[in-house]
Every structure is written in C-alpha cells, then in structure tokens.
Amino acid sequence: MSETIELRWFENTDRSCIQCGKRASGILRGSRNESYGPHCERCANKRLKASKKARSRVKGATLTPLHIRLLRRGVTGEWIGLSDNMGVRIGEVVALGELERMGFVEDAKGPFPPGPPSLPPAVITEAGRAALAAVVDAGRPVPPHGSGP
Numbered sequence: 001m002s003e004t005i006e007l008r009w010f011e012n013t014d015r016s017c018i019q020c021g022k023r024a025s026g027i028l029r030g031s032r033n034e035s036y037g038p039h040c041e042r043c044a045n046k047r048l049k050a051s052k053k054a055r056s057r058v059k060g061a062t063l064t065p066l067h068i069r070l071l072r073r074g075v076t077g078e079w080i081g082l083s084d085n086m087g088v089r090i091g092e093v094v095a096l097g098e099l100e101r102m103g104f105v106e107d108a109k110g111p112f113p114p115g116p117p118s119l120p121p122a123v124i125t126e127a128g129r130a131a132l133a134a135v136v137d138a139g140r141p142v143p144p145h146g147s148g149p
C-alpha cells in the first residue's frame with residue numbers, strides 16, 4: 001500500500017496500535033492535525049518515514065503528457081481506463097507501470113468493471129493526486145480530459 005503524504009507528528013496515547021495490535025504509545029497526526037489512529041512508536045516511525053518519502057516523490061516527479069493524461073483519468077473516473085486501440089494501449093500500460101513505481105497509481109481492489117477478465121484496473125493514489133495537482137499548479141499545459149491519445 002502506498003503511504004499518505006499527510007503524516008507529520010506523533011501524539012502520546014495508551015490504546016492499541018492499528019498497524020500491529022501492540023500497545024500504542026501515541027496518535028499519528030497529519031498536517032492539519034487530523035488523526036491517523038493510535039500507533040506504537042515503531043509503526044509510527046515507519047509510517048512517518050514512508051509518508052516523507054511519498055512527499056519527496058511527489059516533489060521530484062517529472063510527468064510526461066501521457067502520465068498526466070492517465071492520472072487525470074484516475075481523478076475523473078473510478079478507474080484509469082485504457083485505450084481500445086492496442087497500439088496506444090501498449091504505451092499506456094508502460095506509462096502506468098512507471099506511475100506505479102512512482103507510487104502514483106496502484107491496482108484497484110475491486111469489484112471490477114464488467115467485461116472479459118483482464119488485469120485489475122489501476123486507480124490513482126493520494127500521492128498521484130498531489131503530483132497531478134502540483135503540475136496543474138505549476139501552470140504547465142495539461143491535456144484536456146477526454147482528448148484522444
């Protein structure tokens with residue numbers, strides 16, 4: 001599972017860790033002070049580190065126009081749909097693999113769209129949304145939604 005980019009600090013508690021079930025020593029908090037639940041110190045530090053790494057991936061991402069187009073499909077639809085044109089689709093599958101390694105998309109958990117069985121569809125992650133927003137905020141050209149390949 002890809003880590004949220006929101007984690008910031010750890011508040012003390014005596015409940016159980018939601019990651020491992022051991023006695024928690026604190027509450028994991030995000031950038032707006034929102035709770036991510038009680039955690040033991042070990043799990044909290046692991047998640048804080050992963051969240052920081054996810055943020056740096058968002059900051060350092062260089063997205064191609066195809067990457068951006070695929071991420072936009074993840075924002076406007078439940079799944080990132082691929083082209084029916086096999087020539088186009090091959091490039092999209094490669095780009096999706098790159099996005100997955102960057103932590104910006106992941107396999108959907110299902111239930112899956114109707115149709116013949118195939119690979120599980122991809123969905124955009126929180127980091128992927130942030131990366132897409134960063135591109136849009138930077139004022140770089142973004143292909144309009146629904147534009148063909």
Ligand SMILES: [Zn+2]
Pocket residue numbers: 017018019020021022039040041042043044
């Ligand atoms: Zn734990």
